[in-house]
Structure formats: structure tokens, C-alpha cells
Amino acid sequence: MALYSREDDVAIIAVNNPPMNALSHHVRKDLIKFLKVAEADENVTAIVLCGDGRTFPVGADIKEFHKSVSALGPTIIDIVHALEKSSKPTVAAIHGSALGGGLELALGCHYRIAMSTSKVGLPEVKLGILPGAGGTQRLPRVIGLDNAMKWIAYGHHHPAGVGASLGLIDRIVAKGGDIRRSAILFARSMVGKGLGQRRLSNVSVPDASKVEELMAKHLKEVGLRTRGALAPVVCLQVIKSSALLSYKDGLESERQGMMTLLASSESKAQIYSFFSERQVSKWNAPGIANHATAKPMQVRSIAVVGLGTMGRGIAISSLKAGKKTYVVELNSKALAAGVKYIRGYIETMKKRAQISEEQAAAMQSAIIPVSSYNGIANVDLVIEAVFENMKIKKEIFGKLDKVCKPSTILASNTSTLDIDEIASATKRPEKVAGMHFFAPAHIMLLLENIYGRKSSAETIATIMDIGKQMKKITVLVGNCVGFVGNRMYGYYTTESVFILEEAAYPEQVDKVLTDYGFAMGRFQVGDLSGNDIGYKIRTGLGITHKQQPAGTPERKRGVLRYCPLGDFLVEKGRLGLKVGKGWYKYEGSRTPIPDPEVRKIIDEYRTRHHIVPRDISSEEVLQRMLYPLINEGFKILEEGIAANPWDIDMIYQYGYAWPRHTGGPMYYAFTIGLPQVLKVIEEHWKAAGASEPHWQPSTMLTWLVENHGNPDISQWMPLMQKHKSKT
Numbered sequence: 039m040a041l042y043s044r045e046d047d048v049a050i051i052a053v054n055n056p057p058m059n060a061l062s063h064h065v066r067k068d069l070i071k072f073l074k075v076a077e078a079d080e081n082v083t084a085i086v087l088c089g090d091g092r093t094f095p096v097g098a099d100i101k102e103f104h105k106s107v108s109a110l111g112p113t114i115i116d117i118v119h120a121l122e123k124s125s126k127p128t129v130a131a132i133h134g135s136a137l138g139g140g141l142e143l144a145l146g147c148h149y150r151i152a153m154s155t156s157k158v159g160l161p162e163v164k165l166g167i168l169p170g171a172g173g174t175q176r177l178p179r180v181i182g183l184d185n186a187m188k189w190i191a192y193g194h195h196h197p198a199g200v201g202a203s204l205g206l207i208d209r210i211v212a213k214g215g216d217i218r219r220s221a222i223l224f225a226r227s228m229v230g231k232g233l234g235q236r237r238l239s240n241v242s243v244p245d246a247s248k249v250e251e252l253m254a255k256h257l258k259e260v261g262l263r264t265r266g267a268l269a270p271v272v273c274l275q276v277i278k279s280s281a282l283l284s285y286k287d288g289l290e291s292e293r294q295g296m297m298t299l300l301a302s303s304e305s306k307a308q309i310y311s312f313f314s315e316r317q318v319s320k321w322n323a324p325g326i327a328n329h330a331t332a333k334p335m336q337v338r339s340i341a342v343v344g345l346g347t348m349g350r351g352i353a354i355s356s357l358k359a360g361k362k363t364y365v366v367e368l369n370s371k372a373l374a375a376g377v378k379y380i381r382g383y384i385e386t387m388k389k390r391a392q393i394s395e396e397q398a399a400a401m402q403s404a405i406i407p408v409s410s411y412n413g414i415a416n417v418d419l420v421i422e423a424v425f426e427n428m429k430i431k432k433e434i435f436g437k438l439d440k441v442c443k444p445s446t447i448l449a450s451n452t453s454t455l456d457i458d459e460i461a462s463a464t465k466r467p468e469k470v471a472g473m474h475f476f477a478p479a480h481i482m483l484l485l486e487n488i489y490g491r492k493s494s495a496e497t498i499a500t501i502m503d504i505g506k507q508m509k510k511i512t513v514l515v516g517n518c519v520g521f522v523g524n525r526m527y528g529y530y531t532t533e534s535v536f537i538l539e540e541a542a543y544p545e546q547v548d549k550v551l552t553d554y555g556f557a558m559g560r561f562q563v564g565d566l567s568g569n570d571i572g573y574k575i576r577t578g579l580g581i582t583h584k585q586q587p588a589g590t591p592e593r594k595r596g597v598l599r600y601c602p603l604g605d606f607l608v609e610k611g612r613l614g615l616k617v618g619k620g621w622y623k624y625e626g627s628r629t630p631i632p633d634p635e636v637r638k639i640i641d642e643y644r645t646r647h648h649i650v651p652r653d654i655s656s657e658e659v660l661q662r663m664l665y666p667l668i669n670e671g672f673k674i675l676e677e678g679i680a681a682n683p684w685d686i687d688m689i690y691q692y693g694y695a696w697p698r699h700t701g702g703p704m705y706y707a708f709t710i711g712l713p714q715v716l717k718v719i720e721e722h723w724k725a726a727g728a729s730e731p732h733w734q735p736s737t738m739l740t741w742l743v744e745n746h747g748n749p750d751i752s753q754w755m756p757l758m759q760k761h762k763s764k765t
């Protein structure tokens with residue numbers, strides 16, 4: 039709802055819809071009603087619009103989208119126009135955030151004042167839509183076409199100060215000031231000062247003459263940054279109309295753009311992503327604990343053991359979260375190198391104004407270099423980040439168990455290894471868990487936390503809380519080889535080399551993936567992270583080409599199909615970008631260039647095995663790359679390793695750069711339709727048989743299709759649980 043009050047001659051309309059003052063239908067009804075009251079009251083000379091509680095309205099109520107109530111009048115645009123038409127000065131008093139429809143309301147006001155700490159922006163593009171309450175037409179009239187294109191096509195939130203420098207905010211109220219009082223005084227001072235030019239629909243776009251040039255520039259940029267997404271392109275086309283058409287016609291173009299986007303599967307996927315991102319924090323470890331009941335332990339200090347690339351990034355994340363951070367290397371040279379890197383990185387963040395001088399100083403003084411385990415006896419949490427080797431990890435956990443105080447939680451940053459086996463090296467398995475960071479750990483937003491068979495509720499709650507304090511999208515999963523992310527990814531890479539063997543070169547496979555929306559294809563990613571990583575894993579499994587006794591068929595490992603092309607590459611020193619060659623060659627830059635040498639390796643291999651490459655469609659490549667992931671995702675759900683499909687999707691969006699506008703592997707399967715996905719998987723399984731187990735259809739997927747067709751993704755787990763409880 040909204041609240042109406044009077045401060046002498048100034049009317050105050052305050053949106054009151056906790057937690058974020060979203061503009062739900064009942065709020066919109068109140069707003070239009072109170073604007074009429076204020077307009078009709080002759081004792082009112084000015085009107086202040088504000089938010090109660092945490093914030094100014096942060097936009098339309100996203101829960102109403104794709105429901106008929108979102109279109110029920112009054113709409114946000116009706117309120118925008120009522121605010122603008124008012125004969126009395128209307129002032130938006132912004133604290134917290136004014137986003138989306140919230141900022142559009144503020145743009146309807148004649149003036150805007152804001153707390154210096156507040157944020158403004160039109161982030162609708164991140165929901166796969168556009169600012170549909172006049173924002174595409176009004177923002178360019180205030181901040182110019184170039185800025186408006188940037189703001190709307192990327193949807194970032196901006197500090198109010200930036201808004202003020204562009205003319206969007208008329209006055210800034212310093213931290214600690216009273217925004218409502220300031221707005222009342224400001225509104226009163228504007229009475230009688232002509233509103234004509236303050237009504238944005240009357241104003242023209244300042245840099246309209248540059249429209250074509252700006253369009254070309256921004257279309258190129260969004261093409262690179264949000265590959266394959268429709269909304270940024272439609273946003274730009276609609277903003278363009280603000281420079282070419284009247285306000286009224288521009289609004290019509292906005293309305294049509296909005297209809298197109300609202301009907302797209304992209305907006306549904308983006309809205310699913312918005313809620314999924316928040317849903318993952320409501321974690322559940324069945325039979326042990328959940329977010330509502332378990333209490334985290336207070337963590338004041340964190341020790342990071344191992345200062346390689348991962349350890350350094352984890353230490354920086356810990357420092358950013360304000361923790362006293364012990365950095366541990368037994369070798370003094372390695373310790374010095376790690377500390378130097380971390381200290382240097384903090385200075386770089388300061389120079390780039392990513393952190394303040396005070397923050398940088400606090401982070402620097404919170405680093406405690408240590409060269410023995412005894413030095414971390416009293417820390418609250420240890421995160422081990424040494425080489426991925428079970429024997430080494432067990433040795434370290436055994437030692438940590440002996441020296442650390444009984445309450446210390448011991449976590450491993452393993453990306454694949456069995457957490458229960460690591461825990462077995464200690465006498466405190468209830469205090470052991472996995473915290474799988476993604477490289478570079480101080481940049482990547484994903485944290486995949488793993489609970490073991492014996493992890494306690496407090497341990498799980500603590501690692502989840504630490505993830506939140508580090509501002510990571512933190513997803514809780516169960517224990518299995520590779521957990522969720524890498525277990526699924528394994529089949530993506532397996533299938534990719536089978537495609538090379540049969541039909542395509544790396545650049546053809548990668549193109550299909552980038553056309554789908556990935557920033558990089560699988561082979562470019564391999565080169566970037568280092569092809570030796572996979573090779574080491576395969577060596578650990580004893581399956582690389584070199585490890586086989588003479589006479590072993592090149593294309594088999596036991597009964598399983600195998601393709602050694604990745605082994606050949608590494609054995610020829612083609613480790614990837616770091617050495618200038620891998621699946622591609624790199625000539626002094628990070629740009630991958632298809633390499634005739636690689637083609638030769640593939641061609642010779644095909645000839646040796648009498649493989650005649652066939653034509654392969656982009657559709658087949660995409661299905662073969664993505665469907666094994668999806669199938670494995672269902673197996674992970676049926677085993678209870680992930681509690682919900684959105685947990686998997688968030689892992690893929692934030693850890694593996696899955697394009698957000700398709701939702702993630704599980705949501706994508708729902709978009710395609712589970713029956714269709716199962717049909718393709720079954721066809722491959724029939725053709726490949728036991729030699730390619732990743733095509734064996736998941737029991738859960740099969741059951742869902744046979745019994746429910748393509749149920750809504752929110753129903754997959756409830757349906758399965760109901761079924762299991764009956765059987």
C-alpha cells in the first residue's frame with residue numbers, strides 16, 4: 039500500500055510495501071488515489087513521493103510478471119503521467135535504490151533529490167524486458183542518448199552522485215541527512231517556479247543528431263557483451279525512437295518492444311534467474327539442517343593453506359569480507375610470492391577506486407603470513423587450497439586436526455575429491471566440508487559448498503554464511519566425484535572431442551556455442567584454463583594415451599569409448615593460451631586463431647581410424663554438447679546431490695558462464711520440453727549403448743516425461759518426492 043500525510047502545505051505520498059516497496063497492483067491503486075487527493079486539496083502546494091522503510095520503490099513487482107494482474111490499471115505509466123501532469127511541483131525523495139519502475143516514477147516527477155548513498159538505474163534488461171513505463175523515452179531526454187543507451191542496455195545500478203553529474207538528480211543529500219525533510223523544503227522552494235521544462239515529455243533529446251552513430255556503437259558492444267540475448271537489442275531500438283519520434287510515438291514503440299520481450303522465453307528465463315539467485319540462499323541439506331533452523335558459528339579469522347592461484351584469490355575474498363586472514367605456505371619463497379601478490383592486488387583495487395584507502399589499509403593489516411600449521415591453531419575456519427591430490431590433502435587435514443582448536447572448521451577447496459574421505463583423516467568429520475571456489479576466486483561469483491555425510495548443521499550454516507559475507511552466489515550441494523559443476527562438465531568435454539573425431543574442427547563447435555550465447559566455446563575455454571588440467575585428471579584415472587600398454591585400442595578404455603585427441607595436444611606441448619598454442623594458436627594476443635597444425639592432428643587421426651568426416655548440423659552439435667549435461671543434471675537431482683534444479687542452473691550461470699538469458703541447463707531443458715530432450719537422449723543411447731554411459735537416460739527425466747510430460751520446473755522435485763513417498 040501507500041501512505042498519505044501532510045506537512046503543512048506539502049503532501050507526502052510514501053510507498054509502503056516491504057521489503058523493497060515493489061509497485062504491486064495495490065500500491066499503484068493507492069498512488070493514483072493519493073495523487074488525486076493532493077491535486078484536489080487547495081491547501082497542498084507541492085507533493086513529495088518517497089518510500090517507507092529500506093528504500094524508494096525498486097521497480098515493478100516482478101512476481102506479478104506473466105500474470106494478468108501486472109497489466110491491471112492503474113499501470114506505472116499512468117502514475118508517471120499523473121505525476122508529470124500535476125499542477126504542483128512533484129519531488130521524488132530517493133533513499134536506498136530507485137530502480138526500474140521506481141526510477142520511472144521519479145522521472146515522472148518534476149524534481150529528484152537523493153541520498154548520496156543511494157543507487158539509481160533501469161535494470162529491466164536483466165529481466166529480459168525493457169523499462170516499459172516511459173523510461174526508454176524519458177531517460178535519454180535527461181542524460182542524453184549515449185548515456186541512456188549504456189544505462190538501459192546493460193542495466194547497471196549507478197551511484198546517485200553519478201546521476202547528479204548527468205543532470206538526473208537535482209540535489210544530493212549527504213550521508214546522515216534527512217531525505218524526507220530535505221525533500222519537503224526543496225519542494226516548497228520550487229512552488230511557483232514554472233513546470234514546463236521540468237516535464238520531460240516536453241523536452242527533446244540533447245544528442246539526438248548522433249543517433250545512428252551511437253546506435254552502431256552500442257549494437258556492436260551489446261553483441262559482444264550479451265551475445266545472443268534479444269532484450270539489449272530491443273532496448274536500443276526503442277531508445278533510438280526517442281531521438282526520432284515524438285514522445286507519444288516513442289511510447290508506442292516502447293509498448294510494442296515490451297510486448298515482444300514479455301512474450302519471449304528470454305524474459306521468463308531471466309525472471310526465473312532473478313528468483314533462483316535468491317532461492318539458493320534458502321539452502322537445505324536433507325536430514326541434517328536447513329537455512330531456517332541452523333545457526334552459523336561466528337568466524338573472525340580464516341586461514342588459507344596454499345598460496346597458488348586459488349589460495350591467493352580465496353585469501354583476497356576473505357580479506358574483502360573483513361576477516362583476519364592467515365596465509366599459509368610452508369616454503370618461505372612461496373609464502374613471500376603469495377603475500378606479494380595479495381598485497382599488490384589490494385593496492386591495484388585501491389588505485390582503481392574499487393575500495394577506499396581505509397578499506398585497503400584494513401585489508402593490508404589483516405594479512406598474517408604464516409609458515410607452519412602451529413601458527414593457525416586458533417583460527418575459526420581453515421580453507422585448504424593445495425594441489426588436487428587426495429594423499430596430500432589427507433596428510434594436511436590430519437595435521438590441521440591435531441593443531442587447530444576443537445571448534446575450527448576445516449574446509450577443502452577441492453574441485454572433485456571425496457569430502458568424506460578427506461574428513462576421515464580427522465577426528466572431527468562433523469567440522470569438515472568442501473568450499474569449491476572458481477578461478478579466479480576473488481572475481482568469480484560462484485561458491486559451490488559441499489556437505490559431507492557427517493558435516494554438522496553448524497558447519498554447513500557457517501560455510502554458507504561465509505559465502506554470503508564474501509558476496510558470492512553460494513550453492514550447497516552433496517558429495518560426489520566432481521560435485522555438481524565438474525561432474526556435469528566432464529561429459530560436456532567428453533562429447534566435444536567425439537564431435538571432433540566424427541565431424542567438426544574446434545572452431546566449428548565453438549561457434550555453435552557462442553552463437554547460443556556462451557562468451558567462449560568449450561575449446562577456447564580449454565585453452566584459457568590450460569589443457570593440462572584435464573590431462574592431469576585423466577592421468578590420475580590412468581586413461582591417457584601415454585599410459586596405455588602397447589596394443590591398447592586408441593579409441594577404447596575398457597568397454598568405454600575414448601578419444602585421445604586432447605592427450606595428443608598436451609603431449610605435443612599445446613597446453614593452451616599460456617604457451618601460445620592449444621586447440622587454437624595465439625599470436626601475441628588472447629584471440630584464438632584456427633590452427634592448420636590442429637587440423638592436421640585431427641585429420642591424421644581420422645585417417646588412421648578410417649573415419650570419413652560427415653556433415654554435422656549446428657543443431658546436432660548443440661544438442662550433443664548440452665544434452666549430456668542436462669541428463670547428468672537430472673541424475674544429480676535424483677541422487678539428491680542438488681536439492682533443486684535452480685541450484686544447478688545458478689552453478690552453471692555463475693561458474694561456467696552459461697548464458698543467463700536461457701536460464702541454465704535445467705531451465706533450458708524445460709524450455710525445449712522434457713519429452714523432446716528425452717527423445718534425443720534416447721536416440722543417442724540407442725546408437726551408442728553402454729560404451730557412452732552419459733547418454734543413458736536419467737530415471738527421473740524418464741519418469742517425469744512418462745507421467746507428466748513437461749511439468750513446470752518448480753514442480754519437478756515435489757512430483758518426484760510425492761512419487762518416492764508412494765513407492
Ligand SMILES: CC/C=C\C/C=C/C(=O)SCCNC(=O)CCNC(=O)[C@H](O)C(C)(C)COP(=O)(O)OP(=O)(O)OC[C@H]1O[C@@H](n2cnc3c(N)ncnc32)[C@H](O)[C@@H]1OP(=O)(O)O
Nearest residue numbers: 058060096097098099100101137138139161169170171316
Ligand atoms: C509491467 C511493466 C511496467 C513497467 C516496467 C517496469 C519494470 C520493472 O520495474 S522491473 C523491476 C526492476 N527492478 C529490479 O530489477 C530490481 C530488483 N531487485 C534487486 O535488484 C534487489 O532486490 C535490490 C538491489 C533492490 C536489493 O538487493 P538486496 O538488498 O540483496 O535484497 P534482495 O534482492 O534479497 O531482495 C529482498 C527481497 O525482495 C524481493 N524483491 C526485490 N525486488 C523485487 C521486485 N522488484 N519485485 C518483487 N520482489 C522483489 C526479493 O525477491 C527478495 O525476496 P525474498 O526475501 O523472498 O527472497
